[in-house]
Amino acid sequence: MQYAILSFFRNLETPLVNTLANTLSMLGEEGVMIFIMLIVYYVWDKRAGFCVLSSLIGAQVMTNTIKAIVRFPRPFTLHPDLLADRVETATGYSFPSGHTTGAAAFYPALARESGRRWAIVVAIVLSILIGLSRNMLRVHWPLDVIVGLFIGLVFSLALSRIVDRVYEDRDRRIAFSRLVAAGATAVALVLAVLLSLDTADRTAFSDLMKVLSLAGGAYAGCLLDIRHISFKVQRQPLKAMACIAIGMAGTLAIMAAKAIIPEPAYFIGAFVRYLLIGIWATGLLPLLATRIRLMETDSSGT
DSSP states (O other): OHHHHHHHHHHTOOHHHHHHHHHHHHTTSHHHHHHHHHHIIIIIOHHHHHHHHHHHHHHHHHHHHHHHHHOOOOHHHHOGGGOOSOGGGOOSOSSSOHHHHHHHHHHHHHHHHHTOHHHHHHHHHHHHHHHHHHHHTTSSOHHHHHHHHHHHHHIIIIIHHHHHHHHHSHHHHHHHHHHHHHHHHHHHHHHHHHHHTTOSOHHHHHHHHHHHHHHHHHHHHHHHIIIIIOBOOOOSHHHHHHHHHHHHHHHHHHHHGGGGSOGGGHHHHHHHHHHHHHHIIIIIHHHHHHHTTSSOBOTTOO
């Protein structure tokens, strides 16, 4: 039945449909979400940024853990006649869909932080469309999308409420950030070493290692901010745009460092790169911005 559904989508393909599917799929990818997160965290609301980040990372860790356990093949590997598109984004196993999980954990959580019910509805619809785009591109089975959507929505609409309460208590926020930063970094480092030694399935554990590395860096950056910076969001347009531009430039520079990492050190390099992206976005950029007067510090320490 799942094959029949994907065959149906293949028969619907036109240049317009393919462009739409690719565009929707891009909205579920890390580059777009990082850009939006920078806007939220630097300009709109730090609490919202912290909670949305937690929803996204938590859901992605769960999904990539399931991928590593189940290890179900992609549709195009079992059925080459399906002629998948955007296969460069299909880096791990198929079940569940990481793009769908990420979209459902990110956009509805962001909408929930806005406090507008219509925004939550729109975000859920967008998440469904992003999931369907992965079916239309034939890089995921329909069941992958359904389960990914469920996992993402659980984190964005239910479990993120717990993080909301954690954020309100500074001591609990410190403890939470310290625990996640240390735990995620340690597990990611172990996976990076095992992957480098070729003793772990690279398809199964590569993406999980990257997500955990990003989590370790991001929460280390949050801890740095809580303890030593306490920046205030910047709402002056020019300074806000400068913060976002510097944040993205630094992120892209770290991503681009992949090109200079020798193949034998690829996984250790990936561990370091994603760790740096996380700590840069949540801690080092705010530290730099407060030093050059693009941001102000909050004397209350909250």
